[in-house]
Structure formats: structure tokens, C-alpha cells
Amino acid sequence: MSELYGIAKEKYAAYGVDAEAVIEKIMEIPISVHCWQGDDVVGLDGGGAASNGIQTTGNYPGRARTFEELKEDIRKAFSLIPGKKRLNLHASYAVLNGESVDRDAYRAEHFAPWVEFAKELHLDGIDFNPTIFSHKNMKDGLSLSSPDEEIRSFWVRHCKACLKISEYFAEQMGTPCLMNIWIPDGFKDVPADRLAPRLRLKRSLDEILAEPYDKKKVIVAVESKVFGIGVESYTVGSNEFYQNYAAKNGICCLLDSGHYHPLEYVSDKIPALLAFYDTVALHVTRGVRWDSDHVVLFEDEIKEIAKEIIRNGAESKVKIALDYFDASINRIAAWVVGARNMRKALLWAALQPNEMLKGLQDKADFTQLMVLQEELKTLPFEAVWEECLAREGQKGSDWYQDVKEYENSVLSKRN
Ligand code: RNT
Ligand code: ZN
Numbered sequence: 001m002s003e004l005y006g007i008a009k010e011k012y013a014a015y016g017v018d019a020e021a022v023i024e025k026i027m028e029i030p031i032s033v034h035c036w037q038g039d040d041v042v043g044l045d046g047g048g049a050a051s052n053g054i055q056t057t058g059n060y061p062g063r064a065r066t067f068e069e070l071k072e073d074i075r076k077a078f079s080l081i082p083g084k085k086r087l088n089l090h091a092s093y094a095v096l097n098g099e100s101v102d103r104d105a106y107r108a109e110h111f112a113p114w115v116e117f118a119k120e121l122h123l124d125g126i127d128f129n130p131t132i133f134s135h136k137n138m139k140d141g142l143s144l145s146s147p148d149e150e151i152r153s154f155w156v157r158h159c160k161a162c163l164k165i166s167e168y169f170a171e172q173m174g175t176p177c178l179m180n181i182w183i184p185d186g187f188k189d190v191p192a193d194r195l196a197p198r199l200r201l202k203r204s205l206d207e208i209l210a211e212p213y214d215k216k217k218v219i220v221a222v223e224s225k226v227f228g229i230g231v232e233s234y235t236v237g238s239n240e241f242y243q244n245y246a247a248k249n250g251i252c253c254l255l256d257s258g259h260y261h262p263l264e265y266v267s268d269k270i271p272a273l274l275a276f277y278d279t280v281a282l283h284v285t286r287g288v289r290w291d292s293d294h295v296v297l298f299e300d301e302i303k304e305i306a307k308e309i310i311r312n313g314a315e316s317k318v319k320i321a322l323d324y325f326d327a328s329i330n331r332i333a334a335w336v337v338g339a340r341n342m343r344k345a346l347l348w349a350a351l352q353p354n355e356m357l358k359g360l361q362d363k364a365d366f367t368q369l370m371v372l373q374e375e376l377k378t379l380p381f382e383a384v385w386e387e388c389l390a391r392e393g394q395k396g397s398d399w400y401q402d403v404k405e406y407e408n409s410v411l412s413k414r415n
Helices: 003-013 019-026 067-079 108-120 149-173 195-209 239-249 266-274 300-310 331-350 354-362 366-376 381-391 400-409
Strands: 031-034 085-090 126-129 177-181 218-223 252-256 280-284 318-322
Touching (some): 003 019, 003 381, 019 331, 031 067, 031 331, 067 108, 067 331, 067 400, 085 108, 085 318, 108 126, 126 149, 177 280, 177 318, 218 239, 266 280, 266 300, 300 318, 300 331, 318 331, 354 366
Parallel strands (some): 031 085, 031 318, 085 126, 126 177, 177 218, 218 252, 252 280, 280 318
């Protein structure tokens, strides 16, 4: 135990916070780390650069181009990310080994190598996402809401195939798999009909959910979005659409912190949903002015998100996943910064004297509430974080050196 940590522990104890208990608890919260930061959301199934409503910018050298390279990079990144981790996969990461098969016919065996990998890394589980972009069957920017029956049913079949694969992940890993549906469907300019595409999306979701699946093994989520590049005027899968759909059909909402108006906060939406749902799923990202998917930094909104999870005792109800992709900087460093910051935010939240603060709110002592909240901001948090890392056998603030060496010895050789 470092001397600094000893002092920090005392400081927190003065507010009634037991830093030891906090450290124990915080590393056990699973964070689902997205595989797609490693290759700019390209995938392995030939869909090519992220397109149809999703885009990456930057061309930093060293992108993982194969399954082997992606695994190598995940190994490196995960070795620098403390705490319990899950792997978040997209269907486009199927390992097809040359087999000619389209997304509507993907099977569990195409993902068996990922299961083997997740077991090798002793991960908590695998989460999954149908890949409804970067594909020839995105027609006029529409998928599950397409008026073209062939297109619509192709994507329904894809989602059904994904349900089976999700079930397989749950069985193999021994923890439920969160399967999240996001579609980019929408229009660039003022639509002539806003209802029909939503009714078609509703029908598609009904058809997907009619597929029998074990609800204990697979948690189905739907992810809304306010707008995307090229679909500025109308998004079929809007917040209201999915929240109502999820509530009526017993599935779950996924809140992506980049998918709302800039002055709407996911931290405020979490407790609103917790009043109604058993499970709330998150895509933690950082939108800069819009849904830009920047690397998550240790700033106010992530701390607020973490507070809503911790102080409501919702660690197992809120499924935390990361969703950012930056191709303009070292991708391993991007992974590590964002994932460490999510964990850091959970630690930060758990070190707040939450009951004491709630008590002040209930007594309407807003002066003391403000005074206390401000004092808490400058407590010696860093010492507790470093202690956490040391106990996990993790590198401290000097971790970047490791990534730089990996860049020199591995990434720079790729081109
Ligand atoms: C896009 C959504 C979606 C994707 C990933 C790759 O706006 O956030 O979740 O980022 O599925
Ligand atoms: Zn997302």
C-alpha cells in the first residue's frame, strides 16, 4: 500500500467512505469493450470501410486487417485495461474462412474462434450486434424499414441468425449476451411519410422477436439515434419509437451517449428508465458537437453516468458497453484511454458519500449539498486509482510506454 493511498483512505473515511470496500467492488463491474475500435469498424466479412450511416475519420497507421491482427491488438489493449471485461462483437466480424455465405445465414460456428479467444482471455462474456450497415442490401439508406420486401426480410433473417449466435455466446460463456439492434435508416431531407417506415420497422422487430430464443440467455436491446450524416432530417429508429417498442415488448433500450441532442444527457435518462426497466444498456462514447464517437475522456458526463449506476445500486441492471472509434490516433491507446476512463468514473462515483449527499437533498439543504460536492472534487482520487491498478497488477500512469513499444515492434510493420 502506498503512503499516498494511506492518506487518501483517511481523507475519504472522514466522509464515511470506505475506500477498501470500494476498490473491491469496482473491478467486478463488467465493461463490454467493443472490438471495432481496432479496425475502424471495417469487420472481417468483406463489407469494407464503414458506410451507410456510419463513418470513421483518420488514417493513423497500423489498423488491424485480419482476425489474427485484431486478436493481437485486443490482447495488447486488454492487458492494459483493469477490471472485469466482456467483448462486444459485431456480426461483420464473422470468421468465414473463405466460405461464401451472406449475413442472413451466419451461424454460431463462424464465431467459434471468438469464443475460444474470449475464453483464453478469461472474459466475463460476449455481447453481440447485428451489422446493418456496410452491405449491398442497404437500399436507399433503408434496411429493417425498407419498403422493398426482399431487403426488409433479408435484414429480419440477419437479426434472427444473430439471435441464435447470441444464444450460443451465452451458452459458451455462461453469462447472458446483450444483442443490440441499431439501424441507420432515415432520410436526408424532409420526408413525405414519417409513419410508414416506422410501422415497417415495428413489423420487422415483431418478426425478429417471434423467433424463439431463451430470454435468460439473450437480452435484446434497441438503440435509437436522433440523426446521422446523410440522414439529417428523419431517423426511423428514434428515441420515442424504441422506448415505446421496448416497453410494450419486454425488451431493453440502449442509450448511446452520442445519440441525443447535445444538451440532452444520458446520465439523466438512466434513472428515468430504471423506474420502468430491469435492464438498461449503454453505449458510452463522447460526441463532440454531434455523434462523433470520440474516445471517452474523464469528464463530467461520464462521471454523472457512473454516479447514476453506482448510487442507484444498478451495477447489474445497467449493461455498460463502449462505442467509440478514432482512426486518427494509435488505436490501442484509444481503446485503453476510453476503457480506463469508464472504470475510473465508476471508481469516482463509488468514492462519493452518496447516502450523505442524498440526505442533504431530502432535507433541502442545497447549500451544504453544493459545498460538499465541490469539496469532494479535489479529494486525492488519483492515489486510490493508482492503488486499484497496482492491486490488479496493472501499469500505472506510465502505461503509454507499453503501447509505444508495441507500435514500434508490431503496428509499424503493417502496411
Ligand atoms: C452508430 C451506433 C452503433 C455503432 C456500432 C458500431 O451510430 O452508435 O452502435 O456505433 O454498432
Ligand atoms: Zn452506439
